[in-house]
Amino acid sequence: MRVLAIDQGTTNTKAMVIDDGGAILARASAPLTTDYPHPGWAEQSAAAIWASVQAVIAEVVAEAGLPDAIGIANQRETLVVWDAATSRPLCPAPIWQCRRTADASARLIAEGHDPFVIARTGLGINPLFPAGKLAWVLDNVPAARDLLARGRLRAGTVDAWLLWNLTGGTVFATDHSNASRTQLFDTETLVFSPELAAIFGADTTCLPLPLPSDTRFGVTAVGATALPAGVPIQAMLGDSHAALYGHGIRNTGAVKATYGTGSSLMTLTPARTSSRHGLSGTIAWTDRHGTAHALEGNITVSAQAAAFMARLLGLPDAAALSDLAQTVPDAGGVTFVPALAGLGAPHWSDAARGTIAGMTHATTPAHLARATFEAIALQIADVLEAMEADIAQPLASLSADGGASGNGFLMQLQADLIDRPVHAAAVEEIGAFGVAGMAMARMDHVLVSSAKIQHFAPRMSAGARTQIRKSWAAAVRQSKSSPLP
Secondary structure (H helix, E strand, O other): OEEEEEEEOOOEEEEEEEEOOOOEEEEEEEEOOOEOOOOOOOEEOHHHHHHHHHHHHHHHHHHHOOOOEEEEEEOOOOOEEEEOOOOEEOOOEEOOOOOOOHHHHHHHHHOOOHHHHHHHHOOOOOOOOHHHHHHHHHHHOOOHHHHHHOOOEEEEOHHHHHHHHHOOOOOOEEEHHHHOOOOOEEOOOOEEOHHHHHHHOOOOOOOOEEEOOOOOOEEOOOOOOOOOOOOEEEEEEEHHHHHHHHOOOOOOOOEEEEEOOOEEEEEEEOOOOOOOOOOEEEEEEEEOOEEEEEEEEEEOOOOHHHHHHHHHOOOOOHHHHHHHHOOOOOOOOOEEEOOEOEEOOOOOEOOOOOEEEOOOOOOOHHHHHHHHHHHHHHHHHHHHHHHHHHHOOOOOOEEEEOHHHHOHHHHHHHHHHHOOOEEEEOOOOHHHHHHHHHHHHHOOOOOOOOOOEEEEOOOOOHHHHHHHHHHHHHHHHHHHOOOOO
């Protein structure tokens, strides 16, 4: 049994062919760029996303041959809008980082809509989610309302866009995990809600059909990719959900963190849960065993902070920044809050701005570098603390994945700053394994994971940890009170 797992992320699209013994038979990657046309805006070309998927499929199929099925894991909360008649996007896709709807979100909260939205979706009103983005498109893209009236408008998350193209425009559907991140999906009834859409000024008639994550969503169309017609698309999951599944987490009490452009911490809950500490209730997945619910904390700028600081310091990449950070024993009292697009969970402050605190004449670039990696780990620590408060039980360890989880220096810092062991998957693309495993399970096969795990035990003194976290909390307060430009 061999599954082609597509892992469509913000910075790149990856594809892997994985067999049921856990062997990677082929892998490929294609980069993507994000445009920032206005302060707070972040968008990608939907056509470029699809082209990157075509490219990586062609590469792995040439190396490994034809798969038995396809699984899709994708960046979430990014909205793609297109014309059903032409399959052409109407505009660039506002990605999950985009804050163009910040004012509209604040207005809806001020009008008192937040409690109702949270009760139905588990998600507090925020520009992160596609509901406000769809309303923005309807109000600002000239062709959108006309196409909506004519029944030709299609709006969906990236999984729906890829499925549409893979099937030659014959299937318009999404899975429950991605749908649960739109803020238009009632996670109790498992349908898109016209009541929610009315609050945001959006519309449900242009949205895809929501289905369980392990559905046979359709089959490939001739000419769509290097694949022949008829290969089944057997599973779809949001990337963070796929990572949770890939770590083998099926019960409550365990937590995973994905270190990518942003970060996501997720833990399963016994039922639908509303957070009291700045997190989100969500659907982890729905399969033949039922619906798995989860709590999640989303960090807006995580590993991307390292690339940002490397650029500021004139270094070639985050790896060089990591090398520099390790030349000093500590950050020299410097604290960097990477609120480059506001702060996500558990703080949720769109007004927050990036700050660097604690610099003196003795501060060096190495201290700034180390403070950056501490910032990545400290944001995770904040979410973990909020998660434990919500579920009223300790989380004994952290399972890590994503590109930055391969950085042993960062993983050691993470263990130190949460005072818990960190278990980092040696395979960065654990989400690809997750969606491949779900596809195999639906086809009555078992994916035997061969991924090695690196273990990091905390070794920082309690005094040092307390001081760093105290300085961090003060710097976050300063960041949240920074005046808007």
